[in-house]
Amino acid sequence: MMSDKSLLYTRDDTVSGGFLLLIGGAAMTMAILKYPLGNASQMGPGYVPALLGGLLALLGFIIALRGTLSQVWKTDKFHSAMRPLFFILGVIILFGYIISVAGVIVSSALAIAGAALGTRETRTKEIIILAIIMAGLSDIFFVKVLAIPFNEWPL
Numbered sequence: 001m002m003s004d005k006s007l008l009y010t011r012d013d014t015v016s017g018g019f020l021l022l023i024g025g026a027a028m029t030m031a032i033l034k035y036p037l038g039n040a041s042q043m044g045p046g047y048v049p050a051l052l053g054g055l056l057a058l059l060g061f062i063i064a065l066r067g068t069l070s071q072v073w074k075t076d077k078f079h080s081a082m083r084p085l086f087f088i089l090g091v092i093i094l095f096g097y098i099i100s101v102a103g104v105i106v107s108s109a110l111a112i113a114g115a116a117l118g119t120r121e122t123r124t125k126e127i128i129i130l131a132i133i134m135a136g137l138s139d140i141f142f143v144k145v146l147a148i149p150f151n152e153w154p155l
Contacts, residue, residue: 014067021060029053087118103151104143109135 032053035046091114099107109131116127142148 014070015064018060018062018064018067022057022064023060025053025055025057025060027053029057083120084118088115091115099150101155103153103155105135105139105152106154108138 029050032046032049035049036044037046037050038044039047091111094114095107095111098110102110112131112134113127116122116130139152143150143152
């Protein structure tokens with residue numbers, strides 16, 4: 001039985017290697033999409049490379065996820081380790097749903113405040129100041145400078 005010290009790689013190596021595979025597979029898939037894919041019975045020139053790129057990205061995701069969770073499951077710190085993941089993904093999904101109704105300023109402020117709750121190290125005063133500044137900058141950049149047709153305030 002091998003001890004943990006005899007391994008040639010660390011958990012960080014596994015996670016970063018998985019992310020490299022994920023990025024490489026996704027880039028390969030995106031680059032090959034300009035070729036016709038066809039279907040399973042009449043494959044086009046981009047079918048197999050796109051399939052292999054997708055499988056490479058999926059393999060990279062699985063490796064990165066296993067590397068991330070390998071030590072977390074053993075140390076009973078699963079909930080504290082997954083807190084940032086759930087808060088950040090949750091506010092991204094919430095932002096997508098409420099931006100058309102709540103407007104850029106309110107939805108940006110809620111997204112930033114919600115993402116900051118992913119860690120227990122931030123303070124309420126810092127969250128409020130950051131949310132106000134970033135919501136204002138989001139409004140200036142996206143609505144004013146880029147002229148994206150978003151509502152600034154709730155309908």
